[in-house]
Amino acid sequence: MKRMVIRQLIEKIEGEAELDYTFSEGRIEDVKINFGFYRGIEEILEGKDPKDALVITPRVCGICNHAHLIAAVRAIEDGYENAGVKIGLTQKAKNIREFTLACELLQNHIKWFYMTLLPNLEKYLKIVSEENHAMKATYFSTTITKALAIFSGQWPHSSYAIPGGVTCDPTQLDVMQAQSLLEECVRFFEQVVTACSLEKYLAIDSVSQLHKIEGDFGRLLHLLGSNGMAEMGQSYDRFIVFSDSFLSKAGKSIVTSVSKVDTRYVHESAQKGSVAKAVSYKNRLYETGPLARGMVSKEPIVKSLHKRYKDSLMTRVFARVHEVALLLEESRKLLKEIRVDEPSCTLEAELKLYEFEGTGTVEAARGSLIHKTTVNNGVIVKYDIITPTQWNLSHGNEKEKGIAVKAMVGSQSIEEADFIFRTFDVCSVCTAQ
């Protein structure tokens, strides 16, 4: 059997990765994913005030910094609760946090769709496009991050969520501005992404109705379907979600059965020859991200696609773009419900606890993000960050290949594998935090 290893630098993901493809008999037999540089945020936090994590952990990643902030604040709040301090966030603070998080997911998904997926699909299929995809992406993402900044002060890298609530105290005028910006994004989704109203789009619940989707998303689905790509890129059909959100409750899904999870069974381990740690749940690997959320929550249209195409790139890609619609709809509700006369923060600013241990989870764009903080004598003695991409992009172990690796195995070319790899919304900075 003739084996050949080809190393390729993959770029224009978040950062870069080097992939070693092992070919055998003209097909990819194995892939080793190598990430650049370990920045050591966890070590940097040791010895610091626990609240400093709210400023430092967003710097793990330029595109999901807000998710890190929310995970960090939840870890502190969980620690406070464990130490006997009741948190009791107001509905206003909860809604504002959920909304800003939704904005971050929205900008991520649209950037991924227009800047990663479409251009690479066109390249793979050798289609010459006159479209400026990046302009569409940045128009949408700039608009939605404006809405985010009304509450958070800025994006990227804000630190506006604090134990007990949020630092902002928006007026009705602020909320209305956010609503207008959100509606601008809804228009974009309706006119450019799907060419159908949000309401009509959300009523689609089976594969047989997919033809109702037009616009750029419809074109993408058509290209995947008509070029025999719908069943490519299948992995283990195992999914995991650690944080309750409106997108999904926490849980794991194996093939189609859903059961409970607990972060205590998450295990992180070093990987030989890589700066990124691998992560498993009870010694098994799981996919995390929008497809996982869709499977665990049994989202009808995702289940319908899964029934036909399993956990293929078609289902995976669909699940991420589909979340845009869900996030837009939920954001409308969140903003509408905000009562500006409620308190923003329920804990005193000077409250400081000296001993606690807490875990914070959040559904970030790429899946479940976990922060664990251990505080002794008023300073952080241990901080663990487990990012979504560590689940999807590890090499795996002796028994099993990693999630993305498994999806790439069997590909007939590097171009094909490269495209499958990108459907995971790869982020090297997160993976090698």
Place this chain on the structure above:
Amino acid sequence: MEQQYKPKLLWLQSITCNGNTHSFLNHPELFSILSHFELVHHPVLESSFCMQELIDGILPCDILIIEGAFMEKGYLKSGVEVSSIIEHYADNAKHIISAGTCATFGGIFKQKDPEAISGFCFDEEEKTRRYAKYASKLISLPGCPIHPKWLSYVLLMIANDRKISLDALHRPVELYGYTVHTGCTRNEYFEWKIDAKNFGLKEGCLFYEQGCQGPYTRGSCNKILWNDMSSKTRIGTPCFGCTEPTFPQTELFHTKTNMGIPATMPLGIPRRAYLTLTGVVKSFKIKRFSERLMEYDR
């Protein structure tokens, strides 16, 4: 018609979180700004050349943007030291822009290995050995992340062949002549020494209790607003001094004090002047500042 020469723009990343890249993508006039340049390479946008071609080291470059902290040895891309790739292009570029606090002073990632990691030409405020070689073409744009409009200002000034006035740390004076305090909507509370009673309020200044570094941090965050909308201090988050060589400090949500007086004075204010003023101002009780700005009917 003869095509006008467009300066060749190259964006390189070292030890980074990609925050500066994503911040710049938020510029509302991104594509009109980029139309003045030929994008040789960029971390996410479509560009003329791929990373491998860049590493092979044959590309022309007029303006080099560096994102991320710098390390001499041990950070490789495609088997080549990133430091040598950056230096190669820095040698050839006409302008070098250090985009963000990491590239400028070392920033957060410097804390991982303070001996080995620094900014490109500065290690906090100290000059690195590269300073002498590249100082004549260096523009510093600290910020964690960079403000998109700060970068566009510099790029358009270069495209229009205008001279950019710089301070001693090579920061454009038009952008860093202000403090973050300038334009803060809480200034009245600062003047009358009224602290914010808690987080989550419109009222009160964050300088006295909550750790705000705005009065001694250089940056125009409250003049050129973030995302065209707001700033940290406007929404009640303290300024963390992210544009400064000293970023990040510790206990960021808490003001360090000596006997109740802020340990660091507002920029350029002598302690005595500050204490005199505080004594006078605090002797007044102004009703308006003890009330909420607005009350909603329930």
